Amino acid sequence: MGGELDGEITPSAPPPQKSLSEVFEEHFPYYLEMGMPAKDFWEGDVTLVKAYRKADMLRRQRVNHDAWLQGMYFYEALCDASPLLNAFSKEGKSFPYIERPDAITAKEAEEREKEQAMIAADQFRLYAAELKKKRGGKNGY
Amino acid sequence: MASNKITITYNKKEYTLEFNRSTAQLTERRGFIAKDIEFKPVTMVPILVEGAFLAHHSNLKSKTVEEIYERLGKKSELVGKLLKMYMDTVNALIGSDEEDEEEGTEKNAGWEASWTEK
Numbered sequence: 001m002g003g004e005l006d007g008e009i010t011p012s013a014p015p016p017q018k019s020l021s022e023v024f025e026e027h028f029p030y031y032l033e034m035g036m037p038a039k040d041f042w043e044g045d046v047t048l049v050k051a052y053r054k055a056d057m058l059r060r061q062r063v064n065h066d067a068w069l070q071g072m073y074f075y076e077a078l079c080d081a082s083p084l085l086n087a088f089s090k091e092g093k094s095f096p097y098i099e100r101p102d103a104i105t106a107k108e109a110e111e112r113e114k115e116q117a118m119i120a121a122d123q124f125r126l127y128a129a130e131l132k133k134k135r136g137g138k139n140g141y
Numbered sequence: 142m143a144s145n146k147i148t149i150t151y152n153k154k155e156y157t158l159e160f161n162r163s164t165a166q167l168t169e170r171r172g173f174i175a176k177d178i179e180f181k182p183v184t185m186v187p188i189l190v191e192g193a194f195l196a197h198h199s200n201l202k203s204k205t206v207e208e209i210y211e212r213l214g215k216k217s218e219l220v221g222k223l224l225k226m227y228m229d230t231v232n233a234l235i236g237s238d239e240e241d242e243e244e245g246t247e248k249n250a251g252w253e254a255s256w257t258e259k
Contacts, residue, residue, distance in 0.1 A: 020169045020231050024162050027234045042163040043196075046145065046230045 073101075145226045147193070147219070151209045156201075158193040158223065165230040168192030175228060178220075186220055193223050 018026075024042075031041050031049060034056045040048055080095040103109040147158040160168075173188040191206050213219060 021166050023231050023234065024166060043161050046161060046233050049233050050236065 069102075073098075145229055147222060147226075149209070149213065151212065156194065156209065157197040158226075159196045160193060160223075160226045160230050161196050162230050164192055164195040165227055167195060168227065173227075175224065178224060189220065189223050189227060193226070 027049075028038075028041060031052055032038065034052045036049070036052045077097055080097055082094075083089045083092065084094045103112050145159065149156050149158065168188060168191075171188050171192065173185055173192060178185040178189070187207070187210075190210050191203060194201050194206050210216075
């Protein structure tokens with residue numbers, strides 16, 4: 001017909017279809033990298049790869065979160081040290097680095113809150129006792 | 142995890158038909174082409190059926206496999222299931238994450254054939 005000479009659009013040939021073996025060989029290294037044993041890939045349940053993919057996704061999410069958390073600590077540390085970086089600062093003293101890591105579970109956060117409340121109560125008691133001492137027990141103290 | 146197996150009983154012996162990637166590869170090397178099954182069933186079906194026995198009964202003779210297949214009923218249904226099992230070896234690899242999540246809610250159940258001997 002001479003399609004090209006006539007100015008007609010000739011559909012391009014479809015890409016050659018891959019054989020099953022080629023697809024397996026192509027995917028095999030990815031699953032090895034995910035930690036899947038070769039025996040499981042070739043001889044195990046064929047649907048096992050889905051669990052490996054999901055586990056890999058969870059692992060990547062955790063790594064991403066860890067990197068974010070580390071960045072946050074780094075940022076906090078930089079902020080704490082920032083007075084030292086300012087040559088004209090009158091303070092000339094950095095803030096101390098946080099004593100312990102941030103709470104990451106709800107239970108941990110609740111415990112920290114209780115702890116903080118107890119510390120605040122103790123401080124108030126001390127303050128009240130000092131005030132009482134200063135005033136010599138007057139005004140109801 | 143969804144299990145893709147077919148259990149058949151022949152001469153009081155239980156046979157499990159399953160495909161894994163290794164046996165699917167062997168089946169392909171023996172000349173099986175999934176898209177040709179419609180046009181060349183006489184050539185393709187025996188290769189597929191024999192391939193399904195490889196995972197659990199690799200020492201079974203071709204003649205025995207042929208005998209078992211000949212005595213089974215609902216052949217077209219069986220071949221359809223075997224073809225799906227064969228294709229699952231590759232489909233599981235290329236499924237997207239969304240599909241994986243959808244399948245998480247799927248009821249997992251083994252599939253047992255109810256083929257009766259003639």
